[in-house]
Amino acid sequence: MAEIEWVDSFARYLVVERQYSELTEIAYLDDIHDFTTFLENNGGLASYQDVHQFEVETYLADLTRKKLSRTTISRKISALRSFYRYLENRKLVSQNPFVAVQIKGQSKTLPRFFYEQEMQVLFDSVQGDEPLTQRNRALLELFYATGMRVSEVANLTLSQLDFSMRIVLVHGKGNKDRYVPFGHHAQRALETYLADGRQKLLKAQSDPDFVFLNRFGKPITPRGIAYALEQVIKKSSLTSDIHPHMLRHTFATHLLDHGADLRTVQELLGHASLSSTQIYTHVTMQHLQSDYQQFFPRATEKNKQNKN
Numbered sequence: 001m002a003e004i005e006w007v008d009s010f011a012r013y014l015v016v017e018r019q020y021s022e023l024t025e026i027a028y029l030d031d032i033h034d035f036t037t038f039l040e041n042n043g044g045l046a047s048y049q050d051v052h053q054f055e056v057e058t059y060l061a062d063l064t065r066k067k068l069s070r071t072t073i074s075r076k077i078s079a080l081r082s083f084y085r086y087l088e089n090r091k092l093v094s095q096n097p098f099v100a101v102q103i104k105g106q107s108k109t110l111p112r113f114f115y116e117q118e119m120q121v122l123f124d125s126v127q128g129d130e131p132l133t134q135r136n137r138a139l140l141e142l143f144y145a146t147g148m149r150v151s152e153v154a155n156l157t158l159s160q161l162d163f164s165m166r167i168v169l170v171h172g173k174g175n176k177d178r179y180v181p182f183g184h185h186a187q188r189a190l191e192t193y194l195a196d197g198r199q200k201l202l203k204a205q206s207d208p209d210f211v212f213l214n215r216f217g218k219p220i221t222p223r224g225i226a227y228a229l230e231q232v233i234k235k236s237s238l239t240s241d242i243h244p245h246m247l248r249h250t251f252a253t254h255l256l257d258h259g260a261d262l263r264t265v266q267e268l269l270g271h272a273s274l275s276s277t278q279i280y281t282h283v284t285m286q287h288l289q290s291d292y293q294q295f296f297p298r299a300t301e302k303n304k305q306n307k308n
Helices: 004-016 022-041 053-065 070-089 116-124 131-146 150-154 184-201 222-235 244-257 262-269 279-295 301-307
Strands: 167-171 177-181
Touching: 004 022, 004 070, 022 053, 022 070, 022 222, 053 070, 116 131, 131 150, 131 167, 131 184, 131 222, 131 244, 150 222, 150 244, 177 262, 222 244, 244 262, 244 279
Parallel strands: none
Antiparallel strands: 167 177
16 A cells, blocks of 8 residues: 555554554554555555445455454444544545444443452552552552543643642543542552652653653553553452453443432543443443342342242
């Protein structure tokens, strides 16, 4: 394909304007690369401008023939739809050939999260005075208290924290800022880390503005945060895996479980659309339905028989 610079430009757009994480950027570029390779091996199209409905349908058929899951296919199409939307907005292509593609039968997977008791187990596993332990506790508390994205936490600077008001200024996707409060536990963990653990991690080459540092005194990366959380769960008694976005899901789910308004959760998460937030209502409704079926005496025939 001739327009390799278009892909490079799109990659910069994802990071600079959309403020996507490094892992998300890599996933998008991998999906574009797979599609480009498919085109080169099946007709050798010279330009992304030459892609039309026939090429899209052929690509979909190839993905299906490989027996990829609907979720994987949907993710690939979503990445390519975003890429072509970017090209279309910049007048580089005349139309987006992926705009009307629908993956039939696709079922939304409910976001995974931790129960409140599990969160307590995680907090109990990060007790100690070692610099990295203090840092990991501050990370865990901040994620749970604010629902911030991993990229937002990795790029957090000291000036964004206001301890007198207990709020953090979050620089979100698309250069959209939002204020998010945090509670006493997060404040105490952050203040302890900043006053002690972070000072011990600081090195001469460090950027003094970044809140979270790695063991070498450099700003921690999203991958570094993911690794730190993996170490936290290994020290706990939990057997599940963990990733930063699970803590974001946990934040939103627990807010709604305790009666928060959906619009409030939308603002705190920094979602542009309420539809992005509504997935969490399915999670809470699932809990309600489960508890209802288990505890209400006339919910099921089984419960009725047990009463008799």
